[in-house]
Amino acid sequence: MEDKEKIDEAEIEYTSYAGEHHLPLIMSLVDQELSEPYSIFTYRYFVYLWPQLCFLAFHKGRCVGTVVCKMGEHRQTYRGYIAMLVVIKPYRGRGIATELVTRSIKVMMESGCEEVTLEAEVSNKGALALYGRLGFIRAKRLHHYYLNGMDAFRLKLLFPKPRVPQIAPQDQTQQKQEIFTG
Numbered sequence: 001m002e003d004k005e006k007i008d009e010a011e012i013e014y015t016s017y018a019g020e021h022h023l024p025l026i027m028s029l030v031d032q033e034l035s036e037p038y039s040i041f042t043y044r045y046f047v048y049l050w051p052q053l054c055f056l057a058f059h060k061g062r063c064v065g066t067v068v069c070k071m072g073e074h075r076q077t078y079r080g081y082i083a084m085l086v087v088i089k090p091y092r093g094r095g096i097a098t099e100l101v102t103r104s105i106k107v108m109m110e111s112g113c114e115e116v117t118l119e120a121e122v123s124n125k126g127a128l129a130l131y132g133r134l135g136f137i138r139a140k141r142l143h144h145y146y147l148n149g150m151d152a153f154r155l156k157l158l159f160p161k162p163r164v165p166q167i168a169p170q171d172q173t174q175q176k177q178e179i180f181t182g
Contacts, residue, residue, distance in 0.1 A: 012064075012096060014103065017047050017054035025056065025063040026084075033086045035121070035148050046070055046083055053080070055103050057087070057096045064091045067100040071113050080108035082118035085127070097130055105134070105157070114159055119145060119152040131155050 017026075027043055047054050050070045057065035065087035071080040082104065087097045108116055119142065120127040136155040145152035 009095065011059055012094075012099075013058045014099060015056050015058065017051040017056065022054075022056060023047060026054070026066045026068065029063060029066050029086045029088065030068075030084050033088065034084060035146055035150070037147070038084075043068070052107055053104050055100050057091075057100060059091065064088050065096045065100055067097075067104050069104045069108070071108055071111060077114050078112055080105070080111075080113040080116040082116060085118075092126065098134070101130070101134060109159055116157040116159075118155050120155060121146060122151045122153055128153065128155075131157075 023043060026047070027038075027040070030038060030043075046068045053067075053069035053071065055067050056063055066084070067082065067086075068084040069080060069082050071078070082101065085097060085101060087100075105116055116136075117139075118131070118136075120131065122128075122141070134157065136157045138153045139156040140154040142152045142154055144150075
């Protein structure tokens, strides 16, 4: 595919992980695009326990992107974690990664997560820009985090605490009057 070829956004189909037939597609994308090697057990850990947090993007039947996540308790916080995000090079810059991440974050929020974390290589300008646009902050630099010796940033997205509606004092007085006067 030519870099200059136009892709209609409507041609990109997004789907949730739907079973073992999706696993080789995810593994192929991650293995070819990310610097860290993962075993079949790592992939299965994520997709079997949190299939609702794994999304794939297809263009004309070809898998062009994926996000793999999890969520759970961590230090008294229920949080989501983005483990892997890949969009193949010719499809980058078209909003596919943003859509994949946004879908997973939405499920995490609806599931009660208080935050989402991930690590990104300090040299991965595209990923850092993407997550920055989505509201992630750089929480910590992790020295020699990756097997290739590269440093990583731990990125965090904090969800606002739900507000408990409070009745203003004058509203309480008015409510009491309505109760007594009928």
